[in-house]
Amino acid sequence: MTIWKLSPIERSCLRWISLGWSVSEIALLEGKSEAEIRSYLNRALVSLGATSLQEALTKVDCPS
Structure with missing residues (x-):
């Protein structure tokens, strides 16, 4: 299992994207x-x- 080095805000942004939220x-x-x-x-x-x-999203295992 690979552990990715992401900042909390990077991880948070990816999570919101995975939930269908827009950048705005x-x-x-x-x-x-x-x-x-x-x-x-x-x-x-x-x-x-x-x-x-x-x-x-696939790499960090966020639902999409």
């Missing part, structure tokens, strides 16, 4: 800008070595 909805919920949320998601992709959000 996540930004409102987290009190961040949409650009910040996109940045967190992009960093998560890099950390996971994923090329898409779907692949990232």
Whole structure:
């Protein structure tokens, strides 16, 4: 089992994405800008070595 090094906000953003929330909805919920949320998601992709959000969700075992 691989343990991925994601920050709490990166993990949280991926979780919200897995539940079908949009970047704008996540930004409102987290009190961040949409650009910040996109940045967190992009960093998560890099950390996971994923090329898409779907692949990232599969790697961290979030429901989709």
